[in-house]
Amino acid sequence: MNVDIKHFEHIIKAADDNSLAIFVGAGVSKSAENETTKLPTWSDLIEELKIDLGITYELDYLKVAQLYFLEFGPHTYYKKIKNYFPDNLVPSKIHELIFGINPHCVITTNWDCLLETSVLENAYIYDLVCSDQDLMKSSLDKKLIKMHGDFKNHNIVFKEDDYINYEFNFPLLSNYIKSILSTHTIIFIGYSYSDIDIKQIIKWAQNHTSIRPPMYLLVYENDVVQSRYLASHGVQTLMAGDYNGGGYSDYRTNKLYGFLKSVKDKKVSSSVDKSVINIVFAKLAELxxxxxxxxxxxxxxxxxxxxxxxxxxxxxxxxxxxxxxxxxxxxxxxxxxxxxxxxxxxxxxxxxxxxxxxxxxxxxxxxxxxxxxxxxxxxxxxxxxxxxxxxxxxxx
Known part of the structure; x- marks a missing residue:
């Protein structure tokens, strides 16, 4: 059996078993861009902060954000970042497909409102969780978790102190996510090989348990060294280039759409197949x-x-x-x-x-x-x- 097919089938089974979690990174939000509105990459945002700080030498992104916070204070810090994330962006077909796969939970490190807007517009049954307080009040089994907070709650995770103190600031949320990592098949979409959020999540998974379901990172270029590194930490890479897209001009967005559409279509097909098998078995069961x-x-x-x-x-x-x-x-x-x-x-x-x-x-x-x-x-x-x-x- 083709190895990628085997992994793909495992993802379908996890979705059917209500044990699939999808982690959503900044690359997914890029699918909502239009001709007049663009979203910054993390490096774009950091470069803007460095200009205001008058520095060119610092390469540590978290430290740059921390320096900006210390120099200009929380009000200017939040206002500066919020200006790059307009409220009028419309969710893309990719946001709908994520929930169309029906994962048990969607966990995002993004601050924008695209995922929750998609939930509201399509009446998906997911509780929105942006803080420990939200988690305590959550009553639905399926959850959309903004693990890095959002602007509405004034609790975004961006600067150095936010990462260092994450488990102190979000004790319930961090423990909940660790339990998901221990019990669910994970797909990371919208992240790169070297994304700091991937590294943090992998470290959590390693420290929490050595026996867990698979974790997958959807990638767009085959980097053998990086793939080997991730494999040593329990993350299998899946090539998005193998999937046909949905008419987007951006290559990555196109391939991401193709992957998610394939998962959703296969999930529906798998459900039909099971119904057929059950019909045949029911006719023979008495024997x-x-x-x-x-x-x-x-x-x-x-x-x-x-x-x-x-x-x-x-x-x-x-x-x-x-x-x-x-x-x-x-x-x-x-x-x-x-x-x-x-x-x-x-x-x-x-x-x-x-x-x-x-x-x-x-x-x-x-x-x-x-x-x-x-x-x-x-x-x-x-x-x-x-x-x-x-x-x-x-x-x-």
């Missing part, structure tokens, strides 16, 4: 308690199918074949369509491993009836074996 089953009992319970004998691995075996275009006395078009989807699912499962745990009980029942496999194509040339769910060629 599951029997020690021995006749092939006729299988075809009788399922309907729209029959037994054929084909050569598999140099011997004649019984295979289950579903009707597709054959004319029969009692044709059920709806059931035939379900079985057509079922054949596609079992064939795909051999490549991806998806749904094998759900398909197992069905194949166990077929094995009890000495049915060696299921014909999975309309040309009668391939079958999925019941013993190991492998797809193999068959001969008449």
């Amino acid at each position: 599951g308690t029997l020690n021995a089953i006749l092939a006729d009992q299988i075809t009788s319970c399922l309907g729209e199918c029959y037994i054929v004998y084909r050569e598999v691995e140099h011997r004649q075996v019984a295979l289950l074949k579903f009707y597709r275009n054959e004319v029969t006395q009692l044709q059920n078009a709806e059931l035939r369509e379900i079985y057509a989807k079922f054949k596609r699912i079992i064939k795909a499962s051999d490549d991806t491993g998806e749904h094998k745990n759900l398909l197992g009980p069905i194949f166990d029942i077929l094995q009890k009836a000495d049915i060696a496999g299921v014909i999975c194509d309309d040309e009668d040339k391939e079958a999925v074996l019941t013993r190991d769910m492998a797809t193999i060629p068959v001969r008449k």
Whole structure:
């Protein structure tokens, strides 16, 4: 199985299990820019602060922010930063897709209001948490957490002291996020390899537990050294360049949209697949308690199918074949369509491993009836074996 596909499927499963958390960085907010309004990068903001401070030598971003706060005071400090984040920005399709995936929680280091605006406009059921007080009052299971505060609460995390004292200033929030890191599959989007927020979060995860679900960082360029560094800290990189975009002019925004759209579409497809598998299993469930089953009992319970004998691995075996275009006395078009989807699912499962745990009980029942496999194509040339769910060629 392709490694990236395996990771992708794990993300889908986590979303289905209500154990997916998406961390949202500044790169996501860039998707809301328009011709007249641009959002600054962190380096842009720091350069503006350095100009006001009259310094050119300092490279430590957190220290520059701290120096500005000390030099000009809190009022000027907040006003200066707030001026770069207008209130009239409209959430993009990417913000909607994030919640469309239905993660258990969305955690952002951004100060803007784009995510919560998307929640309000689309009636997503998420509690907004910007402080320890918000967390104490939160009653919904799903949460949008602004872990670096916001301008409304006057508690943004930006300068050196904010990072050093974070766990003191946000004790409940920091512990809650640590618990999420220990129990949830994590996707970081809108962050770079060297983002200081990524480093802080990774360090939290390492210090809290050594056994945890996967963490993924969506990246746009393949940097082998950086990827190896992140892998050593438990973070797997996923290439966004593998996904088709949504018509944005910005390359990164385009690829981010493509990735999120793929996750959402696959999640919907996975849900449909599970429904099909459940329908097939429900038809056979009453046979599951029997020690021995006749092939006729299988075809009788399922309907729209029959037994054929084909050569598999140099011997004649019984295979289950579903009707597709054959004319029969009692044709059920709806059931035939379900079985057509079922054949596609079992064939795909051999490549991806998806749904094998759900398909197992069905194949166990077929094995009890000495049915060696299921014909999975309309040309009668391939079958999925019941013993190991492998797809193999068959001969008449």
